[in-house]
Amino acid sequence: MDCSSYSTYCYRCDDFVVNDTKLGLVQKVREHLQNLENSAFTADRHRKRKLLENSSLNSKLLKVNGSTTAICATGLRNLGNTCFMNAILQSLSNIEQFCCYFKELPAVELRNGKTAGRRTYHTRSQGDNNVSLVEEFRKTLCALWQGSQTAFSPESLFYVVWKIMPNFRGYQQQDAHEFMRYLLDHLHLELQGGFNGVSRSAILQENSALSASNKCCINGASTVVTAIFGGILQNEVNCLICGTESRKFDPFLDLSLDIPSQFRNKRSKNQENGPVCSLRDCLRSFTDLEELDETELYMCHKCKKKQKSTKKFWIQKLPKVLCLHLKRFHWTAYLRNKVDTYVEFPLRGLDMKCYLLEPENSGPENCLYDLAAVVVHHGSGVGSGHYTAFATHEGRWFHFNDSTVTLTDEETVLKAKAYILFYVERQAKAGSDKL
Numbered sequence: 001m002d003c004s005s006y007s008t009y010c011y012r013c014d015d016f017v018v019n020d021t022k023l024g025l026v027q028k029v030r031e032h033l034q035n036l037e038n039s040a041f042t043a044d045r046h047r048k049r050k051l052l053e054n055s056s057l058n059s060k061l062l063k064v065n066g067s068t069t070a071i072c073a074t075g076l077r078n079l080g081n082t083c084f085m086n087a088i089l090q091s092l093s094n095i096e097q098f099c100c101y102f103k104e105l106p107a108v109e110l111r112n113g114k115t116a117g118r119r120t121y122h123t124r125s126q127g128d129n130n131v132s133l134v135e136e137f138r139k140t141l142c143a144l145w146q147g148s149q150t151a152f153s154p155e156s157l158f159y160v161v162w163k164i165m166p167n168f169r170g171y172q173q174q175d176a177h178e179f180m181r182y183l184l185d186h187l188h189l190e191l192q193g194g195f196n197g198v199s200r201s202a203i204l205q206e207n208s209a210l211s212a213s214n215k216c217c218i219n220g221a222s223t224v225v226t227a228i229f230g231g232i233l234q235n236e237v238n239c240l241i242c243g244t245e246s247r248k249f250d251p252f253l254d255l256s257l258d259i260p261s262q263f264r265n266k267r268s269k270n271q272e273n274g275p276v277c278s279l280r281d282c283l284r285s286f287t288d289l290e291e292l293d294e295t296e297l298y299m300c301h302k303c304k305k306k307q308k309s310t311k312k313f314w315i316q317k318l319p320k321v322l323c324l325h326l327k328r329f330h331w332t333a334y335l336r337n338k339v340d341t342y343v344e345f346p347l348r349g350l351d352m353k354c355y356l357l358e359p360e361n362s363g364p365e366n367c368l369y370d371l372a373a374v375v376v377h378h379g380s381g382v383g384s385g386h387y388t389a390f391a392t393h394e395g396r397w398f399h400f401n402d403s404t405v406t407l408t409d410e411e412t413v414l415k416a417k418a419y420i421l422f423y424v425e426r427q428a429k430a431g432s433d434k435l
């Protein structure tokens with residue numbers, strides 16, 4: 001039972017339910033919890049909580065230019081193994097152009113009439129017609145940078161996720177990268193269809209910061225998702241028998257990079273057995289010429305049969321925000337193991353020019369990226385462990401650990417074993433080191 005909304009979750013149905021037992025035991029539990037809220041015991045807990053909040057407020061103060069300033073970042077409550085969602089939400093909230101678009105959308109009131117202002121129990125019978133992922137995502141982003149010292153509960157967003165993404169129902173630990181892809185894909189689809197009579201794509205057209213030349217279509221019309229995260233890959237396949245070349249262009253929202261096998265045992269930056277793996281090594285492994293094995297034979301149209309071939313990726317168009325996913329989880333015969341290798345990555349000046357199909361057509365600044373956020377997985381397996389995020393906001397780095405937000409420094413960020421990296425295209429000219 002959710003002690004905030006008193007909703008009851010059934011693991012067999014994999015959903016919240018409203019039915020009670022014959023003896024009405026569920027309602028009795030609800031009444032008992034409501035009585036506790038009004039008891040002296042609960043009042044004492046509120047007093048203790050107030051003291052903790054005050055002490056948390058004092059800890060969220062820092063000195064800037066001699067004056068004391070409060071940290072404006074807000075944490076996210078963990079609703080039961082939802083750290084994977086919290087880490088992604090905090091990362092996306094610090095990608096300014098993406099976040100600002102949603103925060104500037106008009107609010108949509110979904111509930112009206114008899115249900116307005118009333119506490120609802122979320123059930124399977126509610127269907128998908130009265131939920132909006134875009135609206136709940138907008139509300140969550142608006143809440144994250146309002147300066148509240150109390151953690152925000154994203155339960156309304158989580159319920160919508162349950163409704164439209166069945167894979168994430170329940171309270172099991174999930175893969176943060178998989179969640180991010182589902183989230184971006186569903187936001188993209190909903191924005192394409194418009195909501196509440198207003199086409200979100202039409203709103204995007206009016207946004208002067210996102211010009212048509214920078215849009216990348218994925219599954220139809222462009223939206224803010226594809227305009228910011230969308231890039232294009234060129235996939236070249238060459239038949240090794242007759243030399244026939246096949247080219248295909250594939251849109252992408254993120255790039256999944258293997259950690260080269262020679263670095264798999266290098267678990268820390270200071271470990272002495274060999275060189276440190278860098279993000280450049282992972283990018284080079286992704287774009288290097290590769291001979292396809294026997295299970296991936298290419299159907300050559302000239303030879304009219306499957307032949308041995310080579311494959312190479314080029315980046316035909318870079319996105320405004322380059323999302324890099326390091327493939328840390330690999331299936332073995334029975335288990336999904338984690339690659340715990342430390343991968344060195346730059347905070348500033350990631351140069352992507354050498355991976356471009358036509359680098360001469362891109363300006364020097366258009367290929368440079370600065371780090372905006374990092375998602376980190378702590379633990380040994382994808383179904384366990386914990387996710388946190390680092391993100392920069394107004395020149396300062398923060399560590400987001402569910403409801404706890406702390407200031408941190410660049411050195412701490414650079415030591416993290418990154419799982420997902422968000423790089424933002426550099427706009428203004430500034431001198432910095434290149435990767």
